[in-house]
Amino acid sequence: MMATELVLTVNGEQRRVPAPATAERLLNQLGLDPRGVVVEVNRRIVRRPELATTPLADGDAVELVHFVGGG
Amino acid sequence: MTGVLNPAAPALDAPITIGGKSFHSRLFVGTGKYRSNAEMVAAIEASGAEVVTVAVRRVDLDRSKDAGILHHLDPARFFLLANTAGCYSADEAIRYARLAREAGFNEFVKLEVIGDRETLLPDVDGLLASARVLVKEGFQVLAYTNDDLITALRLEDAGCAAVMPLASPIGSGLGLLNPYSIRTIKRRLSVPVIVDAGVGTASDACLVMEQGVDGILMNTAIAEAADPVAMAHAMRLGTEAGRLAFLAGRMPRREVAVPSSPEHGKPA
Numbered sequence: 001m002m003a004t005e006l007v008l009t010v011n012g013e014q015r016r017v018p019a020p021a022t023a024e025r026l027l028n029q030l031g032l033d034p035r036g037v038v039v040e041v042n043r044r045i046v047r048r049p050e051l052a053t054t055p056l057a058d059g060d061a062v063e064l065v066h067f068v069g070g071g
Numbered sequence: 072m073t074g075v076l077n078p079a080a081p082a083l084d085a086p087i088t089i090g091g092k093s094f095h096s097r098l099f100v101g102t103g104k105y106r107s108n109a110e111m112v113a114a115i116e117a118s119g120a121e122v123v124t125v126a127v128r129r130v131d132l133d134r135s136k137d138a139g140i141l142h143h144l145d146p147a148r149f150f151l152l153a154n155t156a157g158c159y160s161a162d163e164a165i166r167y168a169r170l171a172r173e174a175g176f177n178e179f180v181k182l183e184v185i186g187d188r189e190t191l192l193p194d195v196d197g198l199l200a201s202a203r204v205l206v207k208e209g210f211q212v213l214a215y216t217n218d219d220l221i222t223a224l225r226l227e228d229a230g231c232a233a234v235m236p237l238a239s240p241i242g243s244g245l246g247l248l249n250p251y252s253i254r255t256i257k258r259r260l261s262v263p264v265i266v267d268a269g270v271g272t273a274s275d276a277c278l279v280m281e282q283g284v285d286g287i288l289m290n291t292a293i294a295e296a297a298d299p300v301a302m303a304h305a306m307r308l309g310t311e312a313g314r315l316a317f318l319a320g321r322m323p324r325r326e327v328a329v330p331s332s333p334e335h336g337k338p339a
Contacts, residue, residue, distance in 0.1 A: 010132065011129045011130065011132055012129075013132070030132060032130060036139055036141055036142075037130055037174075038127075038170050038173045038174040040170065043166070045169060045170065045173050047173065063129065064129065064130040064132070065127050065128060065129055065130060065170050065174065066127070066128070066130050066139035066140075066141075066174060067125040067126065067127060067139050067140045067141055067151070067153065067171075067174055067175070068125065068126050068127075068128045068139060068140055069101070069102035069103040069104070069105065069111065069125065069126065069140055070101060070102060070103045070124060070125055070126025070128075070154055070156050070290075071101030071102070071103045071104075071124055071126075071154070071156065071241070071242075071268075071288075071289075071290030071291065
């Protein structure tokens with residue numbers, strides 16, 4: 001039987017998300033605009049066109065980064 | 072503001088070209104440490120800079136409405152140069168550079184590999200190693216480095232688009248500590264030399280540009296000024312003054328006085 005949710009580590013914090021999950025669904029759930037965020041899953045960058053087709057599995061480490069002020 | 076926003080003498084200087092991109096302003100500015108986004112934008116406008124640096128960091132998931140910096144800076148107006156600030160190894164810097172390229176609009180990266188937490192001085196081994204990898208991946212690498220000629224030459228050999236020696240440590244405001252080294256690096260390299268980090272006020276920017284380097288990058292000196300917008304104006308003028316003075320060619324230094332008025336023809 002399929003699990004109804006899975007646990008991800010997102011930016012260092014554990015988060016439960018409904019299964020099945022994709023990178024795009026995660027961004028939607030977090031209210032993030034994919035155009036302003038870069039997604040890395042288990043240290044691999046997910047390019048924007050592939051967000052919808054990139055599945056997330058239980059235990060995946062996801063990093064969501066963007067540009068901030070810096071020198 | 073009017074007047075001061077116009078370049079002092081645009082016809083007297085050529086644009087700076089890095090990795091095939093040309094810019095009229097030789098002053099590059101950072102976007103960190105401002106008290107507010109509005110103040111940052113006003114200061115950048117006042118500086119006249121076209122190249123603006125940004126950092127790559129995690130999205131704050133608890134405050135997702137607190138948008139990234141792209142909501143305040145128009146990427147069509149400014150050339151966003153991502154940095155790898157805060158990276159302490161070649162691998163970490165490579166990872167950040169790849170993330171930045173994905174987040175950004177160009178192949179340019181200001182490559183920093185820090186070797187020491189107290190001084191934030193560069194780890195030149197890690198810098199060279201990561202520069203070689205990133206150049207192979209098609210990045211235009213602008214390498215933040217020491218004021219060391221040998222490292223600068225190796226970075227140029229590695230294919231860096233520009234070499235960025237420091238004036239003094241990041242955020243120190245100590246100004247240009249070794250003009251000789253900076254002049255030597257500029258004289259020996261073919262790629263643009265942009266002095267990055269350490270200036271504190273407009274005279275520092277002027278002195279840096281008087282060494283003949285191609286450009287200057289700063290953040291803290293503007294952001295931590297009591298009035299960042301006024302300091303950004305001053306830095307723009309200081310950068311232009313130093314550049315024009317270099318191009319004009321200064322008079323020789325003498326150990327003796329030479330009168331400016333004729334010695335002959337004085338009424339008896």
